[in-house]
Amino acid sequence: MVILPVASGKGGVGKSLFAANIGLALGETGKKIILADLDLGASNLHMFLGLRSIETGIGTFLNSKELKFEDIIIKTGFDNVFFIPGDAEMPGIANLTSPQKRTIIKNLLSLDADYLIMDLGAGTGNNVLDFFLISGRGVIITTPTLTAILNAYLFLKNAIFRIMTSGFAGKSPAFQLIEKLKKEGTPLQKVYIPKLLEKIKVIDLDSYNQFMERMKSFHPCVILNMLTDKKDTEKAGQLQRSVMRYLNLDLEHLGIIFKDSIQDIALNSRIPIMKYKPGSIISQAIYRIADKLLSFDAEAKGPLDLQSLEQSYQIAELEAEVDCQSRIYYLEELLHCGGDLSKGELIEIIKSQQFEIDKLKKESNLLKAKLLKAIDQGFVS
Ligand SMILES: Nc1ncnc2c1ncn2[C@@H]1O[C@H](COP(=O)(O)OP(=O)(O)O)[C@@H](O)[C@H]1O
Ligand SMILES: [Mg+2]
Numbered sequence: 001m002v003i004l005p006v007a008s009g010k011g012g013v014g015k016s017l018f019a020a021n022i023g024l025a026l027g028e029t030g031k032k033i034i035l036a037d038l039d040l041g042a043s044n045l046h047m048f049l050g051l052r053s054i055e056t057g058i059g060t061f062l063n064s065k066e067l068k069f070e071d072i073i074i075k076t077g078f079d080n081v082f083f084i085p086g087d088a089e090m091p092g093i094a095n096l097t098s099p100q101k102r103t104i105i106k107n108l109l110s111l112d113a114d115y116l117i118m119d120l121g122a123g124t125g126n127n128v129l130d131f132f133l134i135s136g137r138g139v140i141i142t143t144p145t146l147t148a149i150l151n152a153y154l155f156l157k158n159a160i161f162r163i164m165t166s167g168f169a170g171k172s173p174a175f176q177l178i179e180k181l182k183k184e185g186t187p188l189q190k191v192y193i194p195k196l197l198e199k200i201k202v203i204d205l206d207s208y209n210q211f212m213e214r215m216k217s218f219h220p221c222v223i224l225n226m227l228t229d230k231k232d233t234e235k236a237g238q239l240q241r242s243v244m245r246y247l248n249l250d251l252e253h254l255g256i257i258f259k260d261s262i263q264d265i266a267l268n269s270r271i272p273i274m275k276y277k278p279g280s281i282i283s284q285a286i287y288r289i290a291d292k293l294l295s296f297d298a299e300a301k302g303p304l305d306l307q308s309l310e311q312s313y314q315i316a317e318l319e320a321e322v323d324c325q326s327r328i329y330y331l332e333e334l335l336h337c338g339g340d341l342s343k344g345e346l347i348e349i350i351k352s353q354q355f356e357i358d359k360l361k362k363e364s365n366l367l368k369a370k371l372l373k374a375i376d377q378g379f380v381s
Pocket of ligand 1 (some may be wrong): 008014015225263267
């Protein structure tokens with residue numbers, strides 16, 4: 001079974017649209033496809049398949065003793081395509097515990113299909129990364145905006161840290177080096193990976209070799225979605241270059257999809273775009289990507305397996321948040337990589353930073369108000 005996780009650093013970039021429709025395109029070739037909605041907490045993949053909200057999904061399975069995993073797999077009405085719903089009934093399971101995550105992964109790995117396509121949540125939490133890394137062929141979706149590209153890059157950087165730390169033994173010098181960095185308050189996003197690896201190679205050759213071995217089964221791909229201008233095509237190349245230079249990773253370019261307003265009509269009509277208008281720009285782009293995927297050799301395994309997930313030592317707060325600060329580090333990297341920023345891109349960055357500062361201000365005011373109230377009521381002195 002080929003596992004295709006679909007991820008992104010930023011939300012709203014077209015993961016669910018792509019997951020659903022690539023499933024249909026591959027299903028049309030006679031392959032058996034299972035689509036799994038793993039955007040737990042915000043499941044909406046069913047909408048892109050034209051299905052109504054479904055009561056029983058992964059959320060119900062986790063909370064039930066009687067339900068078997070096979071029981072939650074449903075038919076989609078499209079030939080060869082099956083669906084595992086997310087959590088329509090129980091929102092709030094976005095924060096899976098490690099045993100819950102392993103249960104889901106174990107069940108997913110034992111499914112019987114040609115392709116398992118997983119629609120993941122946005123962001124770089126450990127759960128999303130682990131689902132992504134059970135496959136060697138994860139797909140990252142991004143739009144051409146600078147913020148989305150930054151988030152895609154940071155997603156990959158975090159994925160590499162996850163591969164690193166899930167493989168190092170708890171007492172190994174490599175593990176302790178990373179713990180030390182964390183204790184000293186060095187944000188992982190600021191760490192220059194090639195340099196860190198050089199250091200690890202010197203102090204702990206075993207861990208280094210083990211990491212390099214795992215990286216051999218890591219071949220992520222990128223798709224640029226919602227293009228409005230042909231010029232934007234080069235954004236993929238820009239991302240590929242920084243990923244190569246700073247993460248030492250060969251990011252495969254899987255294809256581009258232009259923005260097409262017909263998608264809104266398809267969504268409202270509850271008909272997947274591949275079926276609503278197979279000749280549309282979006283459908284044609286997805287057929288091309290399906291052809292490319294069919295030509296790939298099946299990856300035997302991903303950089304993380306169940307066993308390593310069971311043994312892995314968690315470094316406290318490993319996941320470096322994709323925040324204002326980490327974007328600034330990336331901007332520095334991007335500028336060093338010869339990628340001149342346009343005026344428009346700079347404005348976009350300032351706008352998105354301003355948005356986050358405003359959000360933080362609001363949160364801070366809310367906390368202040370709560371604290372004052374608590375003091376008033378005598379809970380805090
Ligand atoms: N190429 C495209 N052209 C037009 N609309 C698109 C395109 N890709 C995605 N969309 C729309 O953008 C919105 C966000 O897409 P979605 O797949 O839900 O993103 P995600 O799953 O990453 O949050 C949806 O309304 C979807 O229909
Ligand atoms: Mg989605």
